[in-house]
Amino acid sequence: MSKRVYIESYGCQMNVSDSEVVASILAKDGYTSVNSAEEADLVLLNTCSIREKAEYTVLQRINEMNNLKARNTGLKVGVLGCMAERMREDLLEKKKVVDLVVGPDAYRSLPELLDKVGTGQKAVNVLLSREETYGEIIPVRMDTNGVSAFVTIMRGCDNMCAFCVVPFTRGRERSRDAHSIVGECQDLVTKGYKEVTLLGQNVDSYKWRDQRAKETAQVVDFADLLEMVAVACPDLRIRYSTSHPKDMTDKVLKVMARYDNICKYIHLPVQSGSTAVLQRMNRGYTREWYLERMASIRRHMPDCAISTDIIAGFSGETEEDHQQTLSIISEVGYDMAFMFKYSERPKTLAARKYPDDVPEEVKGRRLQEIIDTQREASRKRLSTYVGRTFDVLIEGVSKRSTEHMYGRSSQNSIVIVPRTNRGEELEPGMFVRVTIHGSTAGSLKGEPVGPVEEAMLNA
Ligand code: SAH
Ligand code: SF4
Numbered sequence: 443m444s445k446r447v448y449i450e451s452y453g454c455q456m457n458v459s460d461s462e463v464v465a466s467i468l469a470k471d472g473y474t475s476v477n478s479a480e481e482a483d484l485v486l487l488n489t490c491s492i493r494e495k496a497e498y499t500v501l502q503r504i505n506e507m508n509n510l511k512a513r514n515t516g517l518k519v520g521v522l523g524c525m526a527e528r529m530r531e532d533l534l535e536k537k538k539v540v541d542l543v544v545g546p547d548a549y550r551s552l553p554e555l556l557d558k559v560g561t562g563q564k565a566v567n568v569l570l571s572r573e574e575t576y577g578e579i580i581p582v583r584m585d586t587n588g589v590s591a592f593v594t595i596m597r598g599c600d601n602m603c604a605f606c607v608v609p610f611t612r613g614r615e616r617s618r619d620a621h622s623i624v625g626e627c628q629d630l631v632t633k634g635y636k637e638v639t640l641l642g643q644n645v646d647s648y649k650w651r652d653q654r655a656k657e658t659a660q661v662v663d664f665a666d667l668l669e670m671v672a673v674a675c676p677d678l679r680i681r682y683s684t685s686h687p688k689d690m691t692d693k694v695l696k697v698m699a700r701y702d703n704i705c706k707y708i709h710l711p712v713q714s715g716s717t718a719v720l721q722r723m724n725r726g727y728t729r730e731w732y733l734e735r736m737a738s739i740r741r742h743m744p745d746c747a748i749s750t751d752i753i754a755g756f757s758g759e760t761e762e763d764h765q766q767t768l769s770i771i772s773e774v775g776y777d778m779a780f781m782f783k784y785s786e787r788p789k790t791l792a793a794r795k796y797p798d799d800v801p802e803e804v805k806g807r808r809l810q811e812i813i814d815t816q817r818e819a820s821r822k823r824l825s826t827y828v829g830r831t832f833d834v835l836i837e838g839v840s841k842r843s844t845e846h847m848y849g850r851s852s853q854n855s856i857v858i859v860p861r862t863n864r865g866e867e868l869e870p871g872m873f874v875r876v877t878i879h880g881s882t883a884g885s886l887k888g889e890p891v892g893p894v895e896e897a898m899l900n901a
């Protein structure tokens with residue numbers, strides 16, 4: 443019997459990373475990965491519940507599976523990830539086309555569950571775990587350019603932000619063995635990767651102690667881990683996501699400042715510029731605290747780029763609160779932001795305690811104002827890079843023009859450069875020193891200066 447699996451990932455980078463763990467578990471079980479649902483015997487949708495719209499997209503995609511199944515009667519369809527965890531058996535009830543429902547902590551049981559599915563039964567495992575980190579599983583890299591990879595350092599989240607479904611879909615926070623993380627990063631280097639992003643919902647609360655040497659072993663915190671990876675992999679560019687403003691320490695900032703191979707870029711979700719809203723969101727910081735953290739970043743790394751996440755129209759948000767969000771955007775001067783309309787999620791603190799009371803059209807208008815303000819902030823911020831020189835890691839051919847390549851600076855700005863540099867073709871994975879001569883709100887344009895070999899990792 444042929445075993446061809448196609449995995450489609452929705453939602454955050456964590457899901458992309460998990461899909462690679464799933465591919466690895468299934469490869470051991472005899473599956474080969476294919477590039478489209480049409481070629482597959484098994485389609486797995488790794489899903490996201492963060493906003494209602496994210497779930498709607500997946501539900502539509504599940505409907506499309508009916509057509510595929512009509513053409514390929516042997517096809518099995520599985521739902522993995524956060525929607526699997528949130529909806530559980532209901533998903534089988536609602537969508538008859540689904541054969542398998544597996545939550546984020548239950549992927550090791552996939553081979554058994556698939557055996558059951560093979561006999562025509564439905565299978566479900568949505569048990570959450572306090573320990574599972576898939577620590578020793580070497581992921582099968584998918585969809586990558588061979589340049590940049592994700593490495594999960596922790597799972598779950600204990601924060602309980604009032605709007606957020608993640609603690610319910612991903613369970614309790616736990617940190618992965620620091621040595622297995624360093625080992626995976628070293629393995630990436632030997633495979634030719636040039637950049638890694640360390641992933642966790644709140645990396646600042648990473649904490650690991652060697653269980654085998656409980657008495658003597660030191661606790662490894664996020665700053666320690668970052669330093670371990672930076673030292674063990676001096677030629678690897680290191681990024682991470684996501685920091686939490688209430689937990690981001692100066693110790694982390696000092697490590698970032700000390701190592702050239704740690705990128706000067708922090709994603710620090712603010713969510714709102716109003717202390718009153720932040721309090722209802724249960725974020726654990728005030729506007730002033732956030733701005734102090736920003737100031738500390740700039741003190742340690744004057745060149746550090748900052749991006750953020752913002753929610754428009756959370757419960758009880760007044761016009762005055764909204765104005766404070768607009769003003770914090772301008773005050774901080776983010777390089778980039780992800781901006782969302784508040785979407786109430788079942789079971790969350792907000793769903794239980796606060797009415798979803800900002801009318802849809804007001805949410806829409808506020809979101810648009812946030813987007814416009816942010817676009818202006820990005821334009822301004824990126825224009826300050828013009829005339830400066832950065833080391834850019836080339837990732838691929840520009841989507842707009844085959845005569846150009848794109849890459850990223852340490853600050854995570856997208857940089858467009860001509861494809862040929864003094865007669866030499868640029869290729870993904872090369873580091874190029876680039877002088878910036880143009881900018882928009884979304885990217886930079888530049889000209890390589892100096893031979894590629896001379897480009898160093900420090901930006
Ligand atoms: N762990 C990260 C974020 C995870 S979710 C953190 O703590 O920042 C990514 C982003 O989605 C959040 O930062 C938030 O801006 C947004 N988000 C989460 N729940 C949402 C909801 N119910 N409605 C709208 N946006 C939401
Ligand atoms: Fe959600 Fe807050 Fe945890 Fe981020 S820190 S995943 S927003 S609960």
Ligand code: F3S
Pocket residue numbers: 452453454455456457489490491492523524607608611612
């Ligand atoms: Fe979505 Fe789950 Fe990530 S809800 S954002 S896929 S943790």
